[in-house]
Structure formats: C-alpha cells, structure tokens
Amino acid sequence: GQSLEQPSEVTAVEGAIVQINCTYQTSGFYGLSWYQQHDGGAPTFLSYNALDGLEETGRFSSFLSRSDSYGYLLLQELQMKDSASYFCAVSQDSNYQLIWGAGTKLIIKP
Amino acid sequence: KAGVTQTPRYLIKTRGQQVTLSCSPISGHRSVSWYQQTPGQGLQFLFEYFSETQRNKGNFPGRFSGRQFSNSRSEMNVSTLELGDSALYLCASSPASGADEQYFGPGTRLTVT
Numbered sequence: 001g002q003s004l005e006q007p008s009e010v011t012a013v014e015g016a017i018v019q020i021n022c023t024y025q026t027s028g029f030y031g032l033s034w035y036q037q038h039d040g041g042a043p044t045f046l047s048y049n050a051l052d053g054l055e056e057t058g059r060f061s062s063f064l065s066r067s068d069s070y071g072y073l074l075l076q077e078l079q080m081k082d083s084a085s086y087f088c089a090v091s092q093d094s095n096y097q098l099i100w101g102a103g104t105k106l107i108i109k110p
Numbered sequence: 111k112a113g114v115t116q117t118p119r120y121l122i123k124t125r126g127q128q129v130t131l132s133c134s135p136i137s138g139h140r141s142v143s144w145y146q147q148t149p150g151q152g153l154q155f156l157f158e159y160f161s162e163t164q165r166n167k168g169n170f171p172g173r174f175s176g177r178q179f180s181n182s183r184s185e186m187n188v189s190t191l192e193l194g195d196s197a198l199y200l201c202a203s204s205p206a207s208g209a210d211e212q213y214f215g216p217g218t219r220l221t222v223t
Contacts, residue, residue, distance in 0.1 A: 030209065042200060042214035043153070087152060091209030096165045097143065098209055102152040 002026045004101035006088055011107045012078055020073045020104045022088035030093040032064050032071045037103070038084045046073070046086075075106075083108045111136055114203050114215035122221045128189040131218045135182050135203030142184040143212065144176060145200045153200065159184055160206075188220075196222045 004024045012018040022032065031050035035043040049055055049064035049071060061074040075082055085105050089098040115134045123129050135142050144156040155168035159178035176186040182203075188195055198219050202212035 033211070042216050043202075043212075044214070045211045048211060089153075091207075096141070096158050096160065096207050096209055097155050097168070098212065100145075100152040100155070102150075 002090075002099050004088055004090060004099060006086075006101040006104045008102065009105045009107065011109065014078055014080060014108055014110050016078050017074065017076045018078060018106065020075075020086050020088075020106070022071050022073075022101055024069050024071075024088070024090050024099075024101075026090050026092055026099055028092040029066065029069075030091040032062070033089045033091065033098065034060075034062055034073045035087045035089065036084050037087065043087060078108050080108055080110070082106060111138075114201060114213055116199075116201050116215035116218050118218060119216060120219045120221075122223060123191050125191055125193060125222055127191050128187065129191060129220060130185055130187045131199055131201075131220075133184045133186075133201030133203075133215060135184070135201075136213055139203035139205050139213070140182055141204045141206060141210070142178055142182065143202045143204070144184070144186050145202065146170075147198045147200055147217075148196075156186065156199075191222045193222050196220060 006022045033048045034046040037043040047062040054063045059076045064071040085103040087103045088101045141160045143158040145153040158166045162178045178184045198217045200217045201215045204210040
C-alpha cells in the first residue's frame, strides 16, 4: 500500500526551531512537497524536494533522503502566525496525483 | 493573475439531494484536482482532470463525479448525498501535471443534514 506518516501534533515555543518529519512508503517516487494550512484556510505550497538534500526558503527549510524514504520540514525563528497544519505530499512518477499525509498540527506557545 | 475560485463557498443540503460544485483554475492552468477534507483528516483525492480528460480517480463511490470544460473550468457532482459527505471540498490547479505545485481555491464547505 501507499502511506505517509507524520506526527499528528507538535508543540513549540515562539522563537524556537521545530522539525516536522515525514516518512513515506509509495510505489514510485518523484518528489516530496510540503503545504501549510491555517484553520479555515486553503493549503498553500511551501517547498518541494526531488533530490536528496536541504532546500532553504527563508525561515523554512525542507530536507529529503530518498534512500531512507524520509523528509522533514524545518521551521526556524517560530512566529505565532506559523501556527497551522503542515502536510507532506508525495508525487509519484506513474500518475498525476499527490499522495497526502494526514497533517501535523503545529501549536506555538508564547 | 487571479487565483483559483470556487463556488459556492458554503452549501447546506439535505440527505438524498445532489449537489454541483464549481472550480475556475488559474488562467493557463490545465490540470484541476479535487479533494475532500474532513476535520482532522488529510486531503482525500477525488479526481484529476487535464484537457477535459479524467486522468486519475481516487477511491470514492460512483456518486462522486466530475468533468472539465474546454476553458479548464471544472465541476464536481455528488448525487444522493449522505451525512458523511459533509466536508470541505477543495479544488487545486496546476500548469501541467496534477503532481506539480498545486494552487488551491478557498474550498466549498458542504453540510448535509
């Protein structure tokens, strides 16, 4: 079967760093994406990794290890506005859909 | 560029009725994907359309159907509504493949009573 595993909830303190992990098991792999969704809002694209390594975009970074079927999203200098759900999603090389994880709710405390 | 638009934003229907939701993708985007999202759940893939052709379909009953028009606008239809169909229905567009970076609309909140 195909599955993505990510923690259901993570709590961190404002100004700190937090890492959200995602492990996947899919038939075929093309890339790993991360999306952010605030309560009541629509998902918005954060990052995409097709190759091993770290991609940095401002305070957010995303990492991929294809050999370990593992990736993570790293959020630095946390701000209260980062409180949201974060989804990892895998694109396969055989079809035209994203396979989504169940999401990680990030709670930030002052 | 205008973003993805979905209509209506909110809808209340009675069990057994049918509903049609509409999605207008970003101009130039040819792929439209539909998702169902329920509280605490990830996005459940419904189907993806490209150039009026359904390229992929998720694991939903036949009551869920969709189509795409020549201008890339898409509709999804749910017939014989059930209470469990209450959810946020999201539409996302992308330039080519449904697996590309997706741009989401605000969603349609469907409540079935």
